[in-house]
Amino acid sequence: MKTIHALAAGALLVTAVGQAQAAQIEVLHWWTSGGEAKAANLLKEKLEAKGHTWKDFAVAGGAGDSAMTVLKSRAISGNPPAVAQIKGPLIQEWGEMGFLGNIDKAAEADGWDDFLPQEIAAYDKVDGHYAAVPVNIHRINWIWANPEVLKASGVEEVPQTWDAFFEAADKIREAGYIPLAHGGQPWQDATVFEVVMMGIGGGDFYRKAFVELDPEALTSDTMIESLETFKKLRGTMDDNIAGRDWNIATSMVINGKAAMQIMGDWAKGEFTAAGMTPGEDYECVAPPMTEHMFSYNTDSLAMFDVDDAGQQQAQLDLASLVLSPDFQASFNQAKGSIPVRLDVPLDDFDACAKASREAFDVAMDEGGLVPSLAHGMAVSDSQQGAVFDVITNFFNDPDMTAETAAERLVSAVRAAE
Incomplete structure (x- = not known):
């Protein structure tokens, strides 16, 4: 009976636009690459089918750094968009500043708390009330590989230890290919580093270092080993990484110029857009020592406080559409992620995607589920920026030791508190 009542309430919510004035809402996001843009357009089409108008405000730039800069400027000038893509603790920061609205009506009508993972839902609430809607779950710790390049290099499979990885990299280089495609941007450097660190240190160490920012963890032998391994990876990349966008690095794997890339599963959207099939045209494999771990990032759409009744209804309709089972399936298939609704089948x-969901379930049970620092899920914006600065400087300075970098991590995050 509860389910029947919830379905009825949800139907009333999504049809309420007929009783309220349809509205235009501006949506700020950074879904601009091929696979991402296709996914975003699905949501736009569904919202406009409800009678509303989606005013697209796309800001290119991996990980949303550019979009957040634009959002801050708009908010300071008193003209924020009605909806903005925001992640992790940053949602609470915007809520505490009084910018966000309340979409509990949508959450209660559709029973969000019945099907959302508690760890994920917590990010989207401000003072116990939903202010944002989660769209998906991305797995960060993936290696994307071109099997033809590996075969041509005499490498039988994607390496599962870092020692094996560096041995394979030598073979790939000798065969005339780039072992690891990479874009030299701070968030991409941090992505690779956190993947290395989580494999070497495990879930508990990762949480101490990158969630609690514990000084002992940040200067430990485990951290030193992680930093040294990370820096060694620079030698497996080409000389032209500076400023390269992530999707350009992905295209290097797609086009057979590079063997592998360490990147979150939005990279899969690029392979899909290129008409490629996993297991045949490309491989998706967990990086060394992270098979049963899951570093996650969740895209959320935060609803800014608006006075117009039509815009408020449009926000509620958008939130309801995002978590509808059919949209969860279609969007995440295009985006490369998995549904944030755990009751959506992956047939x-x-x-x-099926491997990602299996890893998510195992990681939840075994303590390997960790929030991505590189992708805004672990610490504050200022602390994340402090870590980025140290990691990128260390990666690009051949003279900086791992010990020096570790000490600078402690000083940097302390200054950013």
């Missing part, structure tokens, strides 16, 4: 999803 029609590809092998990589």
Whole structure:
């Protein structure tokens, strides 16, 4: 009976636009690459089918750094968009500043708390009330590989230890290919580093270092080993990484110029857009020592406080659409992620998505589920920026030792508190 009542309430919510004035809402996001843009357009089409108008405000730039700069400027000038893509603790920061609205009406009508993972839902609440809607779950710790390049290099499989990885990299280089495609941007450097660190240190160490920012963890032998391994990876990349966008690095794997890339599963959207099939045209494999771990990032759409009744209804309709089972399936298949609704079956999803969901379940049970620092899920914006600065400087300075970098991590995050 509870389910029947919830379905009825949800139907009333999504049809309420007929009783309220349809509205235009501006949506700020950074879904601009091929696979991402296709996914965003699905949501736009569904919202406009409800009678509203989606005013697209796309700001290119990996990980949303540019979009957040634009959002801050708009908010300071008193003209924020009605909806903005925001992640993790940053949602609470915007809420505490009084910018966000309340979409509990949508959450209660559709029973969000019945199907959302508690760890994920907590990010979207401000003072116990929903202010944002989660769209998906991304797995950060993936290696994307071109099997033809590996075979041509005499490498039988994606390496599962770092020692094996560096041995394979030598073979790939000798065969005339780039072992690891990478874009030299701070968030991409941090992505690779956190993947290395989580494999070497495990879930508990990762949380001490990158969630609690514990000084002992940040200067430990485990951290030193992680930093040294990370820096060694620079030698497996080409000389032209500076400023390269992530999707350009992905295209290097797609086009057979590079063997592998360490990147979150939005990279899969690029392979999909290129008409490639996992297990045949490309491989998706957990990086060394992270098979049963899951570093996650969740895209959320935060609803800014608006006075217009039509815009308020449009926000509620958008939130309801985002978590509808059919949209969860179609969007995440295009985006490369997995549904944030754990009750959406993955029968029609590809092998990589099914492997991601299996890893998510195992990580939840075994303590390997960790929030991505590189992708805004672990610490504050200022603390994340402090870590980025140290990691990128260390990666690009051949003379900086791992010990020096570790000490600078402690000083940097302390200054950013």
